[in-house]
Amino acid sequence: MxxxxxxxxxxxxxxxxxxxxxxxxxxxxxxxxxxxxxxxxxxxxxxxxxxxxxxxxxxxxxxxxxxxxxxxxxxxxxxxxxxxxxxxxxxxxLPVRFPLYIAMVAMARYVIVDIKEMDNIRLLGVSGSIVLIALAVLVIRYGHVRYPYLEDLEDLEASKDVKHRD
Structure with missing residues (x-):
């Protein structure tokens, strides 16, 4: 089905x-x-x-x-x-990180394409936004590693059991 x-x-x-x-x-x-x-x-x-x-x-x-x-x-x-x-x-x-990665690349592309027309304040704002999104990805990733979801723990335990049987 x-x-x-x-x-x-x-x-x-x-x-x-x-x-x-x-x-x-x-x-x-x-x-x-x-x-x-x-x-x-x-x-x-x-x-x-x-x-x-x-x-x-x-x-x-x-x-x-x-x-x-x-x-x-x-x-x-x-x-x-x-x-x-x-x-x-x-x-x-849908991991939240993927749209954040897409946003970072899109903002980097925006800077590259429009750098000549961009004033310093806008460039600083876009660059700061990219750094902020990168920090958000880091925090989310840390949270997933430090505090995994229950089903992720079950999958990890199941994979360990399979490895021990081999």
Whole structure:
């Protein structure tokens, strides 16, 4: 039914928002499935649009016979978006870090492309924003390592058991 993809966690848990609305179990099941299909459709649209944008950018680089750093950063943004979509399809989860990485690259591209028209205050503000986002990624990563989620601990224990059996 899910074509080999990992089933999203919210489809398995009875204690989610849909169940808390006290819907009939069958209605709650249909609601969860509808939500899953709408999310999947939205992610497919995002992936197709990103691939098309990357294709257009590639054609533009070929027609100009020139590749700039801004072009490469834009292609990197497209790849990050596709990675984020793929990760969500595989795990049913979207790490907060990925949009933050995308934001940092987008802001760096903004600085590179518009550096000539940018005044010192704006440059300082954008640079400070990049540093702030990088610190947020660091704090989030530290939190995941120091205080892992319960299911992450269970996965870690399961992987240790498999290694000990070998």
């Amino acid at each position: 899910f074509n080999g993809l990992r089933r999203p966690q919210f489809l398995n848990t009875p204690h989610n928002l849909i169940s808390k609305l006290m819907l009939h179990p069958r209605a709650a099941n249909y609601s969860r499935r509808a939500l899953y299909y709408f999310e999947s459709a939205g992610l497919i649209v995002i992936a197709v649009a990103t691939i098309y944008a990357g294709y257009q950018e590639t054609l533009l680089m070929v027609s100009n016979a020139r590749v700039t750093l801004a072009d490469l950063l834009l292609m990197f943004l497209y790849l990050e978006i596709l990675t984020m979509v793929g990760l969500y399809f595989e795990s049913g989860k």
